[in-house]
Structures are given as structure tokens and as C-alpha cells.
Amino acid sequence: MDIYADNILDHYKRPRGKDESLCVNEQRSCHSEKNPSCGDSLIMELEIDNGIVKIKWNGSGCAISQAAISLLSEEIEGKTEEEILKLNKKDIIKMLGVPISTSRIKCALLCLHTIKNTIKKSKGEVLNKWEDTLEIDHE
Amino acid sequence: MKIDLINLRESFSIFEKEKSSAYLDSAATAQVPDSVINKMEEYYKYYCSNVHRGVNLQNEKSTNEFETARNVIQSFVDAKYVSEIVFTKNCTESINLVANGWAKHNLKAGDGIVLSILEHHSNIVPWLQLKKEIGINLHWIDLSEDGQLDMNQYEKIIEEENIKLVAITGQSNVLGIQTDLINIIAKAKAKGAPVLVDAAQLIAHKQVNVQKLDCDFLAFSGHKLYGPTGIGVLYVKRERQEEMQPWITGGGSVLEVHRDKFIPSETPSMFEAGTPPIAEAIGLAESIKWINMYEWKDIQEYESSLISYATEEMNKISSLKILGSNNKHGCISFILDGIHPHDVADIAGEMDVSIRAGNHCAMPLHTALGIPASNRMSIALYNKKEDIDLLIKAINKAITIFSK
Incomplete structure (x- = not known):
């Protein structure tokens, strides 16, 4: 199956929930991450409404990284912080529904890396490293 | 020898594959001729042993081959003394050796280093680190409107600032433009500032003559010169060697070691602590022998015909923009309207067309x-017009996919 499936291209061209005015700021609820291998970047700002997470996001990058955050912003509707922190690599790949090669895995997971670290930062917790998000097996 | 592409490509096993493919990423790492691989295999199969450390026959052979490699490199860059050739791990380590072995001991807070905006990270980060450590100042040469380095700005910096080193690339790994080294070095010399040339890209595309250039340091890697990874070279002019201190230290770099002090050995071994990359040095000499079979004039003529052809074909694509001015060597960088470079490279990769996406360490x-x-997209001597055609096909495929 093709990585550039219609829904990926659709979300890339018409990103859902993107707020182009959002910039990196000093708020504890605002956080940004980059994919160092190709320069994709995401900024997120978090709001908790009755225990339910609402995010604002902005970013730039390849079709995979940008479609993934667009899809994720829909996926997390109605979810709590704890539910989002439980999301993993498999969930994101399933959500994208296209084959993700080793060279594109960071593009795909940048959304998960950013949202988890935005939550962790707002709670004052230690942030995930890429090896946590990538679920690198150290055994 | 005249360039005969069929014959030339036959010296690379990697091009035997039947599937159509185009390797257009030689600016990152070039393919390696079989003669180089065989030479390295010979070392491991028949005389694998350390260098300068024994008196047995194998050791004698490996030491001879290793030191002969140094001679081959000396004559390749036309260094006056063989001891001016230092083996390192790669171009990056070579530049770090200049920063830590020379600059750190000869520059002080407030001294200036000139860099150009064309530099890749290897010739930026060591200087940023030195700035942090000892408080030197960095002065940047930008591009002027014609897309070349702004020589007026350079002259102004050289005249007005307290410049103690000029660290400059010979050829941009992004824009493909070559810098006017002769002029840049002459101006630095007039003010008594030594010059480091980052020849990472230049080395495979133009004849380099360190005496003619009159540079003080020149750095390059083996793997961009049809050689193995894990081997780099730093040319250090003899006068500068006398001003240097050892950086990475240990066995092989010392004359005497006592409980409370050590005496470094002579150059270049003073800078080559630990067991060096022996097979890789021998391999690099073999890759130089391979490139030496061809005339530089022919290499340049052939490569510039490929670059011209690629430029023409790319200019036919209206949503494609080539970065930088004309007169490119070795590579062309470009962007496509509405398609991220990573996606273009991925779609090309699916068609077995290797190009790079990102900021190319710049x-x-x-x-x-x-x-x-x-x-x-970057080229080497083994590329053919059909490789460019395949790239154009891939670019058009990306445009089609993203116009859905």
C-alpha cells in the first residue's frame, strides 16, 4: 500500500485543528519538539477542560509528520491526559493506516512525542527522550 | 586515461544490479571501486597487523603499506613534506584537531575567526565550541546578490577585525559553488592570518595543490573520494605543526612516558594516538590511484556536462526552484512548491533514486x-545522463502524487 494514501494527503493539505498563530511561548502548557533528521517541527499548547485534553497545534514539515498530528488531534477528542499518555507507537501507525518505513518513523511519531511531552511538561514530569517514543528495545 | 563510462562503471560491483537505479548522493558518500575493496581485503586476509609496533614480517608489510599511503596522499595534494599529512577519522575530526590542537593554544579571548555562510556544521560547531570555551569571536562572510561570497565584506572583516584564522570551504555542499580560495588565502596571508580549507567536497571535483594555495591546514574525508569510511586527512603546514599541542593522546603519540609527565613524539604520529585505521588508510591510497587514472581536465569536463544537463532538465519543471547561482560543481539543491523535501526524497527512494533531503548539515x-x-542531488564520475532522467521522472511523480 502507498504511504501517500488519499487520507494522508488530505490531512496534509487541509490540516485539522492547526492554529497558524501559535508560537513557542513561555507557558508551562506550551511545548515544541523537532525531528532532527529532517527538520519537521511541532508546537503544542494544552488546555484541560473537565479532565479532557484540548490542544492547539502549529507546525511545519513533511506530509507524514503534518498529517499525523492532524489525525491525532481528531483521535484524542474526549480523551484524558492519562489516556493520551498510554498511546504508543502501534496506535499511531494504526491511526495513519499506511506502511511506515524505518526512515519515516520519526516523522510519524513526532506528534506522539510532542503531545506526551507537552502533558509531561505541564505536570512538571521528566520528558520522554526519542528512544522512549521510538520504544527502542535495550534488551 | 580518457573517461569511458561503461568501462569506468565496471570497476564498481555496486552498479552491476539489473534494476534501474540512480545513486545521486555522492556528496554524502561516494561509491567505492572494487580495487579499493580488494586492497583492504588483502590487508585483512594476508598481512593484518598493527603498524609501528613490531618487527615481524606482517608488521613490516602493514607499516610499509600504511606509510606508502601517506606518500600517495602527500603527492595527491602536493604537500612539501610527508610528515605534513595526518591521518584522522574523517574531515570533521580533522577540523576538530585544528580547533583543539592548534587554535586553542594560539588564540585568546577577543581573537577573531572568519567563517563563510557556505560552511557545513563540521566547520562551524568546533568554532562555536571554541567561542564558548575561550571567548573567540566569529565573523561570517555572507552571500552577495550575485550568489557568490561577498568579497567586499570579507576584505572589510580582514582589514578591521583582529583575525587569527580563516576557516573556509572550497566548495559548498549545498549550492555547489566553489570559493575563490587563491584570493581568499592571499588576503588572509597579507594580514598574517593562517587559513584552514575544508576540502570535504572540493577534493573529489578539483585538483588540490596545498603549496600553490598556500593554505596552512586542509581537511577532507576518504569516503567522499571513492574511498572507505573511517579515514580522513588533515594537511598541516610544517610551521603550524610547531605551534600545535597533542589533542587525543595515548600509545603511538609519545616518545617517553613517566609517572608525572610525557614527551610527545614527532609529527604526524603525535596526532595519531592509538591504533590508526590501517586498512582504511591503505584503501584511501588505492582510491586516489583510481582517480589518478583520469585527467582532472576530463573529470571536470564530464562532471560539468552532467550538471548542465541536470540544470536544463530541472529548469523545465515550473514548480522547481534551484538554490543559488549558476556555475555549480558536484551538486544541485532544489525545492518544489508545496512538497516537503523529505517527501520528494522518499518518493525518489521508492524508485531507487538516492537523493538527500534536509539541511545537509548546513x-x-x-x-x-x-x-x-x-x-x-549530487554527482560523481560514475553517474550518467540516465541517472538524471530517472531523477526527473521521480520529481514528476512526486508532483503528480501531491497534485491529487
Whole structure:
């Protein structure tokens, strides 16, 4: 199956929930991450409404990284912080529904890396490293 | 020998594969001729042993081959003394050796180093680190409107600032333009400032003559010169060697070691602590022998015909923009409207067309150009017109996919 499936291209061209005015700021609820291998970047700002997470996001990058955050912003509707922190690599790949090669895995997971670290930062917790998000097996 | 592409490609096993493919990423790492691989295999199969450390026959052979490799490199860059050739791990380590072995001991807070906006990270980060450590100042040469380095700005910096080193690339790994080294070095010399040439890209595309250039340091890697990874070279002019201190230290770099002090050995071994990359040095000499079979004039003529052809074909694509001015060597970087470079490279990769996406370790240049990333196609002597055709096909495929 093709990585550039219609829904990926659709979300890339018409990103859902993107707020182009959002910039990196000093708020504890605002956080940004980059994919160092190709320069994709995401900024997120978090709001908790009755225990339910609402995010604002902005970013730039390849079709995979940008479609993934667009899809994720829909996926997390109605979810709590704890539910989002439980999301993993498999969930994101399933959500994208296209084959993700080793060279594109960071593009795909940048959304998960950013949202988890935005939550962790707002709670004052230690942030995930890429090896946590990538679920690198150290055994 | 005249360039005969069929014959030339036959010296690379990697091009035997039947599937159509185009390797257009030689600016990152070039393919390696079989003669180089065989030479390295010979070392491991028949005389594998350390160098300068024994008196047995194997050791004698490996030491001879290793030191002969140094001679081959000396004559390749036309260094006056063989001891001016230092083996390192790669071009990056070579530049770090200049920063830590020379600059750190000869520059002080307030002294200036000139860099150009064309530099890749290897010739930026060591200087940023030195700035942090000892408080030197960095002065940047930008691009002028014609897309070349702004020589007026350079002259002004050289005249007005307290410049103690000029660290400059010979050829941009993004824009493909070559810098006017002769002129840049002459101006630095007039003010008594030594010059480091980063020849990472230049070395495979133009004849380099360190005596003619009159540079003090020249750095390059083996793997961009049809050689193995894990081997780099730093040419250090004899006068500068006398001003240097050892950086990475240990066995092989010392004359005497006592409980409370050590005496370094002579150069170049003073800078080559630990067991060196022996097979790789021998391999690099073999890759130089391979490139020496061809005349530089023919190499340049052939490569520039490929670059011209690629430029013409790319200019036919209206949504494609080539970065930088004309007169490119070795590579062309470009961007496509509405398609991120990573996606272009991925779609090309699916067709077995290897190009690069990202900032190519040149983030300050990309920032100056106002773009986060670009695609780069780069050529070597083994590329053919059909490789360019395949790339154009891949670019058009990306455009079709993203116009859905």
C-alpha cells in the first residue's frame, strides 16, 4: 500500500485543528519538539477542560509528520491526559493506516512525542527522550 | 586515461544490479571501486597487523603499506613534506584537531575567526565550541546578490577585525559553488592570518595543490573520494605543526612516558594516538590511484556536462526552484512548491533514486536562504545522463502524487 494514501494527503493539505498563530511561548502548557533528521517541527499548547485534553497545534514539515498530528488531534477528542499518555507507537501507525518505513518513523511519531511531552511538561514530569517514543528495545 | 563510462562503471560491483537505479548522493558518500575493496581485503586476509609496533614480517608489510599511503596522499595534494599529512577519522575530526590542537593554544579571548555562510556544521560547531570555551569571536562572510561570497565584506572583516584564522570551504555542499580560495588565502596571508580549507567536497571535483594555495591546514574525508569510511586527512603546514599541542593522546603519540609527565613524539604520529585505521588508510591510497587514472581536465569536463544537463532538465519543471547561482560543481539543491523535501526524497527512494533531503548539515545557510530544508542531488564520475532522467521522472511523480 502507498504511504501517500488519499487520507494522508488530505490531512496534509487541509490540516485539522492547526492554529497558524501559535508560537513557542513561555507557558508551562506550551511545548515544541523537532525531528532532527529532517527538520519537521511541532508546537503544542494544552488546555484541560473537565479532565479532557484540548490542544492547539502549529507546525511545519513533511506530509507524514503534518498529517499525523492532524489525525491525532481528531483521535484524542474526549480523551484524558492519562489516556493520551498510554498511546504508543502501534496506535499511531494504526491511526495513519499506511506502511511506515524505518526512515519515516520519526516523522510519524513526532506528534506522539510532542503531545506526551507537552502533558509531561505541564505536570512538571521528566520528558520522554526519542528512544522512549521510538520504544527502542535495550534488551 | 580518457573517461569511458561503461568501462569506468565496471570497476564498481555496486552498479552491476539489473534494476534501474540512480545513486545521486555522492556528496554524502561516494561509491567505492572494487580495487579499493580488494586492497583492504588483502590487508585483512594476508598481512593484518598493527603498524609501528613490531618487527615481524606482517608488521613490516602493514607499516610499509600504511606509510606508502601517506606518500600517495602527500603527492595527491602536493604537500612539501610527508610528515605534513595526518591521518584522522574523517574531515570533521580533522577540523576538530585544528580547533583543539592548534587554535586553542594560539588564540585568546577577543581573537577573531572568519567563517563563510557556505560552511557545513563540521566547520562551524568546533568554532562555536571554541567561542564558548575561550571567548573567540566569529565573523561570517555572507552571500552577495550575485550568489557568490561577498568579497567586499570579507576584505572589510580582514582589514578591521583582529583575525587569527580563516576557516573556509572550497566548495559548498549545498549550492555547489566553489570559493575563490587563491584570493581568499592571499588576503588572509597579507594580514598574517593562517587559513584552514575544508576540502570535504572540493577534493573529489578539483585538483588540490596545498603549496600553490598556500593554505596552512586542509581537511577532507576518504569516503567522499571513492574511498572507505573511517579515514580522513588533515594537511598541516610544517610551521603550524610547531605551534600545535597533542589533542587525543595515548600509545603511538609519545616518545617517553613517566609517572608525572610525557614527551610527545614527532609529527604526524603525535596526532595519531592509538591504533590508526590501517586498512582504511591503505584503501584511501588505492582510491586516489583510481582517480589518478583520469585527467582532472576530463573529470571536470564530464562532471560539468552532467550538471548542465541536470540544470536544463530541472529548469523545465515550473514548480522547481534551484538554490543559488549558476556555475555549480558536484551538486544541485532544489525545492518544489508545496512538497516537503523529505517527501520528494522518499518518493525518489521508492524508485531507487538516492537523493538527500534536509539541511545537509548546513543549517545557517538554509536559514539565510529562508528555507527549513531542501533536496540535493549530487554527482560523481560514475553517474550518467540516465541517472538524471530517472531523477526527473521521480520529481514528476512526486508532483503528480501531491497534485491529487
